[in-house]
Amino acid sequence: MTRVCCQQLDPVVGDLDGNRRLALSAIAEAVDAGAEVVVLPELVLSGYMFESAQEAARNAISPDHEILREWADLARRHDLIIAGGFAERGDDGKTYNSAAVIDPDGLRAVYRKLHLWDREKLWFEPGAEPPPVLQTRVGRLSVIVCYDAEFPELTRIVALAGTQLLLVPTNWPLMERPDGERPAEVVIAMATARANRMAVACADRTGVERGQAWTGASTIVGADGWVAAEKAGAEVLTLGPVTAEIDLRQALDKRYTELADVFADRRPALYATLAG
């Protein structure tokens, strides 16, 4: 079993030092709770509700920034895997909505969000590479960011590449939903897990930032498609860890029965075209 912890946080836009301390303390808390994998929200170091591309750029850091080296130190010291979002200043001078994956060997990957949500299109350059799929000591992991998860083609290719646990730093804007329903993003995470027999861990943020309320519904879904741990989601602050023990070996077997296998049963030649 693998102990996975999603830390639901409330970073402050533009407060790099404060967000740095917030993330460090969240990682430390997860370590104390025995976590082997820690997921932090999207843009946890910069905050989200930028007023302009210039403000996003001012809050961007390069992947060799000392904060990510601090995370790498913690990962090495505690045999930990950490994924978290940050505004990335690229070598090309552009700003990306990125996520770092760090393990005891250091910075393993920086993934640049492919599907930019709404006004992110005004602030960021979209990524141009598919998500990394990384062999780690707990199994094969991948990372995507927030709205990426709503594109089933993307989560499918990540699963087909062997991902056992998909890490999803996210900032889910609070939207209306019927009473008693989970947020739609959680429903999608559950369906993604089920259809691919792959675990999914979403670290959401909470609070209200420049008028934008966040959903606060961090959720860990097992490879069986069922929620293993979740925050209920609320407009009030719901800070802190969501932790579950996940059996990632489940994700290695795509069979429901002797004769049903969600990967082998695909009909890829028929997915390419359809006459309307």
Add this chain to the structure above:
Amino acid sequence: MTRVCCQQLDPVVGDLDGNRRLALSAIAEAVDAGAEVVVLPELVLSGYMFESAQEAARNAISPDHEILREWADLARRHDLIIAGGFAERGDDGKTYNSAAVIDPDGLRAVYRKLHLWDREKLWFEPGAEPPPVLQTRVGRLSVIVCYDAEFPELTRIVALAGTQLLLVPTNWPLMERPDGERPAEVVIAMATARANRMAVACADRTGVERGQAWTGASTIVGADGWVAAEKAGAEVLTLGPVTAEIDLRQALDKRYTELADVFADRRPALYATLAG
């Protein structure tokens, strides 16, 4: 608004005459309730739990069988769209797990299930053509069958081809699920609707057939991803209609916001390959 009705039924394996009456009476009941679209379960005319390919073949009918002509008469008389499953005897002598879509113009399409579940692989030949997408008086409709819905590549291409309402005749075998959870198949239907902004109507069956319990969780999901009507699902018989008024115009607009559009935001060039 379009009045959609999924009829949850309990056909008897091998009883073509009884199942014919069952389906006719279910269609008549839906007409009385003002339905414009009626969905019947997978294999509603043959039953499901075959003991052999021979038994499946014996219960197969060709698409020009008088039962489908009866459905077409009803459709013409009541300005109705009907989708329902049947074991099809193909011109090639093979047996298919098919669904007919009938409207006032007659038999519009016969779709052969692409993804055969479990022992269906022993009984049926898989289809070789993608689902039809049909312009009808209520909008653009498509049809898939049961396990097909668990392949997000398939539901995506159907949505991209303009489908506003996806009809899903189904036979969901009852599986264990955590207390308070909807069946996983319903979670997938909700995610499919949300990710594609396309309504989804699943007509399930109920009861126990040769030892196989059925889920009995027929569900209609709006293009907004929320359940509009559902059967709770139970091991006991839960027969009858699940009816909802659905706004299919919602499915014509793929935008969440001015700057977020679930189709336009796709990155197809990046879905093709991924280095593991």
